[in-house]
Amino acid sequence: MTVRDVIRILDAKVICGDESLFDVEVSDACGSDMMSDVLAFVKNQAVLLTGLVNVQVIRTADMMDMVCIVFVRGKMPDEDMIAVAKRKDMVLLATPHRMYTACGLLWQNGLKGEHKDA
Amino acid sequence: MSMLNLTYEVDGDDFTRAGEASSAVKKRLRSLGIPPEAIRKVAIALYEGEINMVIHANGGTIDVAVDPDKITMTLKDTGKGIADIKKAMQEGYSTAPDEVRNLGFGAGMGLPNMKKYSDHMEIDSTVGVGTTVYMEVYL
Numbered sequence: 001m002t003v004r005d006v007i008r009i010l011d012a013k014v015i016c017g018d019e020s021l022f023d024v025e026v027s028d029a030c031g032s033d034m035m036s037d038v039l040a041f042v043k044n045q046a047v048l049l050t051g052l053v054n055v056q057v058i059r060t061a062d063m064m065d066m067v068c069i070v071f072v073r074g075k076m077p078d079e080d081m082i083a084v085a086k087r088k089d090m091v092l093l094a095t096p097h098r099m100y101t102a103c104g105l106l107w108q109n110g111l112k113g114e115h116k117d118a
Numbered sequence: 119m120s121m122l123n124l125t126y127e128v129d130g131d132d133f134t135r136a137g138e139a140s141s142a143v144k145k146r147l148r149s150l151g152i153p154p155e156a157i158r159k160v161a162i163a164l165y166e167g168e169i170n171m172v173i174h175a176n177g178g179t180i181d182v183a184v185d186p187d188k189i190t191m192t193l194k195d196t197g198k199g200i201a202d203i204k205k206a207m208q209e210g211y212s213t214a215p216d217e218v219r220n221l222g223f224g225a226g227m228g229l230p231n232m233k234k235y236s237d238h239m240e241i242d243s244t245v246g247v248g249t250t251v252y253m254e255v256y257l
Contacts (some may be wrong), residue, residue: 056136
């Protein structure tokens with residue numbers, strides 16, 4: 001699955017991110033509003049789905065080398081967050097779906113990762 | 119003397135800036151050609167430590183030393199100190215205020231995550247004086 005697929009599957013609006021990043025392959029994702037939980041499990045997740053909107057979401061994704069953040073329920077980051085994400089070459093997306101649905105749609109469409117430890 | 123020494127002052131008043139030092143360290147390590155797995159371990163451990171400094175200690179100082187065989191991180195603050203280090207190391211134990219939880223932290227995972235991602239960690243803390251955390255990631 002590519003970032004472009006994520007955009008399509010989630011009916012997502014692109015908040016920022018160069019189009020060249022849309023072809024990046026993503027193999028796993030993580031859905032959480034608790035950033036320490038995101039940091040606790042390194043599994044090469046490339047996509048972070050969250051309902052939390054503050055700059056620490058961007059920094060957490062940066063520490064984890066994630067390429068794409070999806071804000072659920074149409075939440076929108078502010079200008080400062082967008083500026084940081086742009087500096088990190090990250091794609092920010094907003095989907096109208098709720099967390100549960102957004103994660104389910106990506107899973108159903110093949111974004112399943114390894115999940116050996118699940 | 120290490121190959122490279124980096125020092126950062128962490129501002130304790132601005133939660134939105136927490137993580138800037140870790141982000142800067144990550145960038146420097148990448149430019150040095152350090153293996154990505156080691157960089158990620160350093161970045162996550164340091165980031166959790168930096169967040170802790172802002173939440174609990176009104177900021178502090180981060181020193182990072184890069185050697186051929188390891189990266190050493192020293193996080194020093196003059197905050198209130200940790201009364202029971204063993205308890206603080208337990209996953210889920212937190213003394214962070216509710217407003218921190220609303221920001222996505224304060225779940226009692228900070229110190230456990232720091233221990234998890236560093237190859238060696240020591241905490242030196244005195245109540246009312248401050249805390250120093252040493253962490254090493256081997257290369």
